[in-house]
Amino acid sequence: MTQLEAAKQGKITPEMERVAAREKRTPEFIREGVAAGRIVIPANKNHRGLDPLGIGAGLRTKVNANIGTSPRHLNAEQELVKLRTALDAGADAVMDLSTGGDLDALRKQTIAASHVPVGTVPIYQAAIEALKRHGSIVAMSADEIFQVIERHAADGVDFITVHCGVTRESVNRLRRQGRITDIVSRGGCFVLGWMLHHGAENPLYAQFDRLLEICRRYDVTLSLGDGLRPGCLADATDRAQVQELIILGELVDRARERGVQVMVEGPGHVPLDQVAANVQLQKSLCRDAPFYVLGPLVTDVAPGYDHIVSAVGGAVAAMAGADFLCYVTPAEHLGLPTAEDVREGVIAARIAGHAADIVKGVPGAREQDLAMARARKALDWEKQVALAIDPEKARRLRQQRNPAGIRECTMCGEFCAMRLVAEFLGTTRALC
Amino acid sequence: MTQLEAAKQGKITPEMERVAAREKRTPEFIREGVAAGRIVIPANKNHRGLDPLGIGAGLRTKVNANIGTSPRHLNAEQELVKLRTALDAGADAVMDLSTGGDLDALRKQTIAASHVPVGTVPIYQAAIEALKRHGSIVAMSADEIFQVIERHAADGVDFITVHCGVTRESVNRLRRQGRITDIVSRGGCFVLGWMLHHGAENPLYAQFDRLLEICRRYDVTLSLGDGLRPGCLADATDRAQVQELIILGELVDRARERGVQVMVEGPGHVPLDQVAANVQLQKSLCRDAPFYVLGPLVTDVAPGYDHIVSAVGGAVAAMAGADFLCYVTPAEHLGLPTAEDVREGVIAARIAGHAADIVKGVPGAREQDLAMARARKALDWEKQVALAIDPEKARRLRQQRNPAGIRECTMCGEFCAMRLVAEFLGTTRALC
Numbered sequence: 001m002t003q004l005e006a007a008k009q010g011k012i013t014p015e016m017e018r019v020a021a022r023e024k025r026t027p028e029f030i031r032e033g034v035a036a037g038r039i040v041i042p043a044n045k046n047h048r049g050l051d052p053l054g055i056g057a058g059l060r061t062k063v064n065a066n067i068g069t070s071p072r073h074l075n076a077e078q079e080l081v082k083l084r085t086a087l088d089a090g091a092d093a094v095m096d097l098s099t100g101g102d103l104d105a106l107r108k109q110t111i112a113a114s115h116v117p118v119g120t121v122p123i124y125q126a127a128i129e130a131l132k133r134h135g136s137i138v139a140m141s142a143d144e145i146f147q148v149i150e151r152h153a154a155d156g157v158d159f160i161t162v163h164c165g166v167t168r169e170s171v172n173r174l175r176r177q178g179r180i181t182d183i184v185s186r187g188g189c190f191v192l193g194w195m196l197h198h199g200a201e202n203p204l205y206a207q208f209d210r211l212l213e214i215c216r217r218y219d220v221t222l223s224l225g226d227g228l229r230p231g232c233l234a235d236a237t238d239r240a241q242v243q244e245l246i247i248l249g250e251l252v253d254r255a256r257e258r259g260v261q262v263m264v265e266g267p268g269h270v271p272l273d274q275v276a277a278n279v280q281l282q283k284s285l286c287r288d289a290p291f292y293v294l295g296p297l298v299t300d301v302a303p304g305y306d307h308i309v310s311a312v313g314g315a316v317a318a319m320a321g322a323d324f325l326c327y328v329t330p331a332e333h334l335g336l337p338t339a340e341d342v343r344e345g346v347i348a349a350r351i352a353g354h355a356a357d358i359v360k361g362v363p364g365a366r367e368q369d370l371a372m373a374r375a376r377k378a379l380d381w382e383k384q385v386a387l388a389i390d391p392e393k394a395r396r397l398r399q400q401r402n403p404a405g406i407r408e409c410t411m412c413g414e415f416c417a418m419r420l421v422a423e424f425l426g427t428t429r430a431l432c
Numbered sequence: 433m434t435q436l437e438a439a440k441q442g443k444i445t446p447e448m449e450r451v452a453a454r455e456k457r458t459p460e461f462i463r464e465g466v467a468a469g470r471i472v473i474p475a476n477k478n479h480r481g482l483d484p485l486g487i488g489a490g491l492r493t494k495v496n497a498n499i500g501t502s503p504r505h506l507n508a509e510q511e512l513v514k515l516r517t518a519l520d521a522g523a524d525a526v527m528d529l530s531t532g533g534d535l536d537a538l539r540k541q542t543i544a545a546s547h548v549p550v551g552t553v554p555i556y557q558a559a560i561e562a563l564k565r566h567g568s569i570v571a572m573s574a575d576e577i578f579q580v581i582e583r584h585a586a587d588g589v590d591f592i593t594v595h596c597g598v599t600r601e602s603v604n605r606l607r608r609q610g611r612i613t614d615i616v617s618r619g620g621c622f623v624l625g626w627m628l629h630h631g632a633e634n635p636l637y638a639q640f641d642r643l644l645e646i647c648r649r650y651d652v653t654l655s656l657g658d659g660l661r662p663g664c665l666a667d668a669t670d671r672a673q674v675q676e677l678i679i680l681g682e683l684v685d686r687a688r689e690r691g692v693q694v695m696v697e698g699p700g701h702v703p704l705d706q707v708a709a710n711v712q713l714q715k716s717l718c719r720d721a722p723f724y725v726l727g728p729l730v731t732d733v734a735p736g737y738d739h740i741v742s743a744v745g746g747a748v749a750a751m752a753g754a755d756f757l758c759y760v761t762p763a764e765h766l767g768l769p770t771a772e773d774v775r776e777g778v779i780a781a782r783i784a785g786h787a788a789d790i791v792k793g794v795p796g797a798r799e800q801d802l803a804m805a806r807a808r809k810a811l812d813w814e815k816q817v818a819l820a821i822d823p824e825k826a827r828r829l830r831q832q833r834n835p836a837g838i839r840e841c842t843m844c845g846e847f848c849a850m851r852l853v854a855e856f857l858g859t860t861r862a863l864c
Contacts, residue, residue: 070842070843070844070845070847071845071846071847072836072838072842072845073842099844099845099847100845124847128847137847137852175857180802180805180806180809181805181808181809181850182809182853182854182857183849183853184849184850184853185849186844186847186849188849189847189849189852189853189856190847190852192853192856193852193856196856231805231808231809231850232801232802232804232805232808233790233798233801233802233805234798234801234802234805235805271790271791272747272748272751272787272788272790272791273751273791298747298787298790299783299786299787299790299801300801300804300805300808301786301800301801301804301819301820301821302779302783302786302820302821302822303816303820303826303829303830304820304822304825304826304828304829305779305780305783305821305822305825307740308739308740308743308779308780308783309783309787311740311743311744312743312744312747312748312783312784312787315704315730315744316704316744316748319704319705330829331829331833331843332843333808333816333841334826334829334830334833334841335829335830335832335833335834335841335842335843336833336842336843337843338833347734347737347740348737348740351734351737351740351741351744352744354731354733354734355704355730355741355744356704358665358703358704358730358731359703359704359705366665366666368733369664369665369666369731369732369733370612370664370665370666372664372732372733373612373613373663373664373665373666373667373701373732374612376613376663376664376732376765377612377613377614377663384735384765387733388733388734388735388736389733389734389736389737390734390736390737393736393737394735394736394766396736397735397736397762397763397766397767398735398766398767400767401763401766401767401768401770402767404504406504409765409766409767409768410502410504410505410767410768411502411763411764411767411768411769412502412531412618413502413503413504413531413532414503415502415503415531415556415559415560415569415618415621415622417615417616417617417618417620417621418613418616418663420569420621420622420625421614421615421616421621421624422614424621424624424625424628425607425614
């Protein structure tokens with residue numbers, strides 16, 4: 001039985017209990033959310049050592065970190081370092097997006113080392129194996145695609161991105177309208193290539209029931225990918241993107257009917273004033289399925305700083321209801337991230353999620369800020385460090401900037417308003 | 433004649449001409465804005481070498497960088513390095529907030545080296561001189577405060593922060609209501625101390641006309657400081673803050689009547705869902721005076737990353753109408769920033785401003801993103817670097833991540849969607 005099937009039958013699973021405890025919610029709150037499809041708990045039956053995580057309405061906004069090799073950077077040990085860096089920095093989930101080296105081994109390594117949910121994009125491996133086997137990345141059969149998906153599921157992958165909405169209908173709409181950057185999703189691109197090569201409908205759409213059958217068996221959560229997401233601000237919220245989202249909304253219904261947990265992925269590059277509308281649109285078209293956003297990036301012109309660009313869009317998206325933020329690193333648009341990029345990306349996304357959780361009323365969020373404010377007023381540096389989103393960096397900067405160890409910070413030194421105002425107000429309470 | 437007096441008389445000054453050219457607006461658009469007080473051009477008659485800058489409605493969102501010594505870090509050369517770093521990173525204005533060393537020399541050094549407008553907070557120097565002369569930071573006379581202000585004006589300071597809204601009325605409101613962090617503004621704190629020590633009303637409020645007389649003579653733009661700004665999310669948008677803003681609104685009217693250009697400073701620490709409301713409130717209470725915001729910081733818990741926190745708040749504030757973003761560096765709440773912190777702070781604030789300018793319809797903003805999108809699609813790296821907000825960092829990351837110099841980026845390598853989709857769509861135009 002999947003989490004969704006159990007929830008529909010009124011059963012509270014151990015996974016729901018654990019999610020409830022982590023979220024300071026009642027088990028019944030979680031069960032109701034899962035039953036309605038507003039919450040997913042990506043927990044493959046074969047993922048040993050998983051600490052179950054809930055994603056969705058009323059829960060803390062979660063952060064995913066993408067790791068994985070590329071064709072020319074295929075050091076498995078380096079990816080393990082990145083994984084540990086991501087977990088250490090507080091990532092709630094990781095995706096192994098490897099496209100170079102021994103993909104099966106890399107995936108097993110990631111699952112074994114992760115107590116957090118692990119996601120993959122199986123079409124990558126299908127395409128790479130097709131290149132080796134048939135000489136072209138699009139020459140795999142539909143059966144070969146599903147065989148790879150089954151392999152991922154059997155290995156214990158908790159959620160898979162599948163670009164089911166890249167269909168004849170949505171791609172033809174894209175062509176009629178035209179775009180600056182066409183398709184920037186790697187998986188969406190492979191699916192498009194497959195469709196053109198085979199002259200056939202996307203098998204992930206045409207054989208969606210087959211996909212559901214695999215997912216139901218292992219309780220793999222579907223993450224319906226946005227293969228037609230905008231790759232620049234000028235392409236945002238266009239007809240191709242919204243057409244795909246409508247199709248994904250229909251597939252959400254079908255997945256839920258079959259007891260398969262499902263979330264939906266979203267853009268991408270979006271102007272700041274369209275971010276909230278994009279979230280509202282997804283929630284409406286997809287009947288409140290959890291929304292997993294990549295960014296959104298609110299400008300195209302800041303390569304080297306896309307973690308900051310993404311924090312802006314991610315915070316606004318999460319405030320509007322996005323549930324799951326895929327991090328973006330400073331290396332985005334420039335190259336494969338290093339471990340340090342991974343760290344920066346995770347922290348930036350966590351900041352975005354937390355800023356939103358404060359105003360979403362997520363239990364515990366506002367309280368953390370209040371505790372920090374009190375520690376600041378008291379010049380209690382140990383408590384400030386302990387409450388910081390990255391205690392290690394807070395401690396390091398404090399020490400570097402204050403080698404003499406003065407009580408105040410070195411910005412104002414003896415002219416510290418925190419200290420002076422307390423003294424002023426303490427000595428004279430009446431203002432004449 | 434000040435810029436405001438000229439504009440009211442229908443005269444277009446050379447400064448307005450220059451601002452118009454920089455903003456791709458007509459000189460008459462600028463003149464009208466200045467006459468109405470929606471735009472200020474901080475341009476002290478004694479600041480030689482200034483390239484005039486406009487701040488306000490319809491113009492590009494501007495970024496200020498704070499530099500300056502502290503009591504224990506008073507290396508003038510180091511501050512000059514920070515100034516050059518700030519200008520190199522694209523700061524539109526700088527404030528010299530020095531509180532250690534030879535303050536007159538530091539200020540003159542900053543003005544001489546800056547083609548951008550320079551701001552100061554004269555109360556700092558008044559307090560420090562009081563400490564030397566009278567043994568207490570609050571023991572200066574009102575005359576001594578105004579003498580320092582006059583000195584700053586005569587030296588060529590283009591805008592001054594004056595905490596005129598810290599009055600008996602607003603401070604008593606603060607006391608009645610209570611706060612977590614009371615007053616976190618250093619200048620606000622000095623003013624409060626002065627009021628308590630002397631048992632008298634804030635001289636910057638009580639003798640506001642004297643302040644206006646000085647500003648009018650040199651055409652110093654007033655930046656009405658928010659001495660009661662919230663120092664944590666829990667204190668945001670409270671009665672003390674809004675009371676001060678009402679008082680500042682009244683002072684805006686008085687400044688404009690006397691021909692003195694004026695802008696208003698704003699918070700501070702503000703929950704994400706209150707940021708837009710804070711901007712709307714300021715615009716309403718202060719009759720569309722340009723809004724100069726510090727942050728806003730949308731969470732208290734990210735010391736070490738407050739440039740990112742501030743980019744989130746700053747982007748949303750600027751979208752809602754804030755005109756001028758004071759940067760926040762990674763060192764905020766921890767210590768005095770280094771030159772590298774200055775660089776990170778300026779870039780983060782520029783990203784926030786640009787993301788807002790895109791949706792505000794600022795001339796040229798959207799076009800830059802479109803050009804970047806086209807360069808990405810074409811895998812034209814030289815053009816991408818040239819269009820980047822920080823070309824040097826974009827080039828460095830690209831090279832570091834791609835030592836082999838492949839045409840695509842190393843994230844996807846040969847599986848680059850930009851390239852593959854162009855090939856797919858180029859070879860087969862029909863999707864059956």
